[in-house]
Amino acid sequence: MGLRNHLFSSVQHWSRLVVFASLAVVSCSENSSVPDMLAPDLVVHGGKIITVDNDFRVVSAVAIKDGRFVAVGDEGQILPLGGVATQVIDLEGRTVIPGVIDSHIHAFGYGLDRSSLNFATGEMLTLEGILEHVRGRAAQTPPGEWIVARGPFSLEFVREGRLPDRYELDEVAPDNPFYMNTQGHDGNVNSLALEMAGITRDTPDPVGGTIVRDEDGVPTGELLEEFAWGPVERLTPVPTREDMVEAARLAVEGLNAAGITSLVDMDGPLSESRDKIEILNQLEANGDLTIRWHVLTRFRGTEYANASAEVIDEAVRDIGAPSGFGSEWVRIAGIKLSLDGGVQGAYMREPYAEEQFGAGYRGILRGWDKESLKLVMRSAHKYGVRMFVHCVGDAALDLALDAMDEVDDELPLLGLRWTLEHAGLKPTERNLEQAKRLGVVISTQQPMGWTIGKSFKRVWGDELGSNWMPNKTWVDAGVVVKGGSDVAPIDPMLGLWTYVTREDITGAVSDPIERVSREEALRMYTINGAYGTFQENMLGSIEVGKLADLVILGGDPLTVPVDEIRDIPILVTIAGGQIVYEADSP
Ligand SMILES: [Zn+2]
Known part of the structure; x- marks a missing residue:
């Protein structure tokens, strides 16, 4: 029943x-x-x-x-x-909370993952289990067609601590080229895929990548970094328009089932954003869009960091409408701009702890400097488009805030709620003062600390790696912090638990002083998310006049023992007064 x-x-x-x-x-x-x-x-x-x-x-x-x-x-x-x-x-x-707002999610990517072979689920895996799934997929796939998989979050999620090699994959998928990408760093392929990409024992390691080999120099099927697996990935089919429509549908279904009723989607370059808006408008017209979807336009450093003020101004104007424009279900969010990389590319004040990057390595800036950043910000100000600036490293945080501060001297930013995505590490007194004075919103994704927190410590050193996502420091400074999942599991109950405990998959706790209360964590996933899109008068809390988004839970996140928060079942999700999800059994 x-x-x-x-x-x-x-x-x-x-x-x-x-x-x-x-x-x-x-x-x-x-x-x-x-x-x-x-x-x-x-x-x-x-x-x-x-x-x-x-x-x-x-x-x-x-x-x-x-x-x-x-x-x-x-x-x-x-x-x-x-x-x-x-x-x-x-x-x-039972307990009810407002509909959950995920403020940093790759929603189309999540939808595509749902239709492909996806091992990044948050479940513990075994080598045998992975191979069984590949065998099952191969049985449904015509010979010669690609099988593409998303790998687990990290090797901590595989009991044997490793991924299958080419020979193990050949056994379960002998007639299909197989490619699995793990966290954008590791590629695992079978023999057919190696053959099609022309990778043999005679292929030299590309600069910046490694073809892992056995003692005889034969590739094992493990390819490290994009330079090594790029030639394989380029052979795999790109999603078609129909794939994207299906991805959006699957995303809505999966996210509603997790209690999510609103999101800011981090995917997408400019042209794609238009396609996405079209797809979402179509879903909305059919009555199938039951999640409030905010679409960002991505400005890549490779495209715009060296562009003239005129070119940038035109690109910002081309977004076509100010932030917040749209319907109850699809809206323009603003510009996503990535200053630095992730775990291995965060731009730091001090050199990394790990030596594999070479002495003095401080991460990468994706082409941007303060002047190019200010050009985008000025045009964004002019057209009423909000900035969402990705900065993981502490030096990237300095750069983002300094650029905003200088723009603010000419064009006041207070009240515009420009957002720093991740804002990962150690804000200084100056950073805190600037963020507060400029009215900047901080968007953090603590669930990423659960999936790959151990890697932060390995790469950046224990102290910086532990400090990742200093939520309490921001909150105590009076800055609005909103929560999201990024590419970690989307489940907001797991998310709440990670904000409250700061545990990673190995059970290690990072900087417990940065834990926030259950109430604060709940605000991050609801009213603070609404604040981030200027919708705190429409969404994010259960109050007369607001849109009727709510979630019925199988437990009370404010009172259950802390380690049970992550397992609280989502029973019913209501968006705009309609039941959009109900669990099969109570
Ligand atoms: Zn992201």
């Missing part, structure tokens, strides 16, 4: 409600009942509804009409509002 049936009131309860409602009406009016057009469409009652309003009020009932909350408060006051057509959900003591 579906949970909806379970949750929706029994006939008995229903008739009692109707009687109660008519009695209430009779008592206040002699000759009419509440006209049906005024009755709510849905009443949710009988549990702990965490509103995440300013006072973090907990109520026992809400009423929803035309996609918005029309009453929030006491069940004794709200139940009588029901009319004959009102649907009623009895929570039976």
Whole structure:
């Protein structure tokens, strides 16, 4: 039996409600009942509804009409509002939170992963299990066609601590070229893929990459870094328009099932953003878009870092509308610009701990310097487009804030809520003061610390690696911090747990002083996310007049033992007053 049936009131309860409602009406009016057009469409009652309003009020009932909350408060006051057509959900003591907002997610990528062979699920894997899945996929794939997989988050997620070699892959997929990418760094392929890419024992290692070999010099199927696996990846099919439509559909379905009702999508260069908006508009027109999707336009350093002010101005103007433009479901978010790389490319004040990059290596800037950055920022200011600046390393953070500070001297930034994505490390007093004064929003993704936190420490050293995502420091400085998943598992309950515990997959805790409270973590995934897109008056909390997005949970994230937060099931997701997901069984 579906949970909806379970949750929706029994006939008995229903008739009692109707009687109660008519009695209430009779008592206040002699000759009419509440006209049906005024009755709510849905009443949710009988549990702990965490509103995440300013006072973090907990109520026992809400009423929803035309996609918005029309009453929030006491069940004794709200139940009588029901009319004959009102649907009623009895929570039976369960907990409700506002619809979850993921402020940094690669949603199309997530959708594509759902349709491909995906090992980045957060589950513990075995070598045998991986090979079984590849065998299963090969059985459904015509000979000669590619099998492309996404590898696990890190080797910590594989019991044997390694990935299959070419010979093991040949056994399960002898007739299909196979390629798996793990975290954008490692490629694992079978013999057919090596052959098609022309990689043999005679192929020299490319600069910046390694073809791993056995003692006889024969490639094992492991290719390290893009320079090594790029030649294989370029042979794999690119997603078609239909693939992208299907990816969007699968993303909506999977994200709604996780309780997510709104997101900022980090994917996409300019032309692709247009395609994506078209796809999303189509989904919306068909009534299939049940997640509020904010689309960014990516400005790549390779394309724009050396461009003239005129070229940049034209590119920003070409976005075609200011941030926030769009419908209730699809909106322009702004410009995504990546200053530096990730774990191996974060731009740092001091050299990396790990020596594999060479002495004095401080990471990479993706072409940008302060002047080129300021050119984009000035045009963004001019056209009302918000900046979302990716900066992982501490030196990248300095650069982003200094550029904003200088732009602010001519064009005030306070109130524009420009965002720093990741803002990964050790803010100085100056960084904190600037962020506060310029009204900058910080977007962090603590779940990434769970999946690859160990790599941060290995590459950057224990101290910097532990400090990654200093959430409490930002919060205490009075800066708004919003939460997201990036390319870690999308599950917001796992996400809440990581913000509260700062544990990684090995159980190690990073900088416990940077833990935030459960309430603060919940704000990061709800009202702070809404603030980040200027929607705090529409979304992010359960208050009268706001869009009716909420999630019914199988546990209370504010009171369960801390390690149980991550396992709290999502039972029902409601977006705009409609049930968009319900779990199969309670
Ligand atoms: Zn990202």
